[in-house]
Every structure is written in structure tokens, then in C-alpha cells.
Amino acid sequence: MTGAFVTRDGSPWTPHYLTAIDGATCVGCGRCFKVCSREVMHLHGVDDAGEILGICTGEDDDFDGELNRMVMIVDHAGRCIGCGACGRVCPKNCQTHLAADKLAA
């Protein structure tokens, strides 16, 4: 994807899109979800075997006792506007962001 990106005053701006979250490093804190205005990622439950159980619907959701841990998954990458807010609040540095001009067309 290429193109000229600018801020409201016309200054050059390069979006850095969220492309992935390392599920082995993510601690499921939810900070990135809270600062994102675009519903790009969602918290998912994971069982003992590492299988994804589904989207967590609330703090009490234990997936019928199958829940081992929670992990954030990028499930709507196309919604990202590349603001970078999620990366700034992540305590584990487990996100990958890619500059708009580096994304394949």
C-alpha cells in the first residue's frame, strides 16, 4: 500500500499499522484494546493446550473451566489507522507495526 499521508495541517504523516501480536509474549492485560478506537484486536481465551477458545465476553468468562490464560489477537487488521497508540501502552513490547509504505499493495 502506498500513498501520501498527511495530518490535518498538511504535515507528512506515516501510519504504522498493527500487523501482529506475539501470543507467546502477550499477557492479555487489555491495555491496547482500551486505547484503540477501531476494534482492531480482541481478547481471546486460551486453554491448557494453547488452543484459542474464543473472544472473551467479560471478566468472569472462564469458558466452562477451560480457560488457562488470555491473549490479544489482531482479528480485524483492516480497521487499523496506524495511530500507534496500542504500541505505546503495551508493557511487553509484543506487537508488530509496519509503516504504511512498507505494506504490500
Ligand code: SF4
Ligand atoms: S495502531 Fe491505533 S488504530 Fe491501529 S490497532 Fe493500534 S491503537 Fe488501534
Ligand code: SF4
Ligand atoms: S498491551 Fe501488549 S501485553 Fe497487553 S494485551 Fe495488548 S499486546 Fe498483550
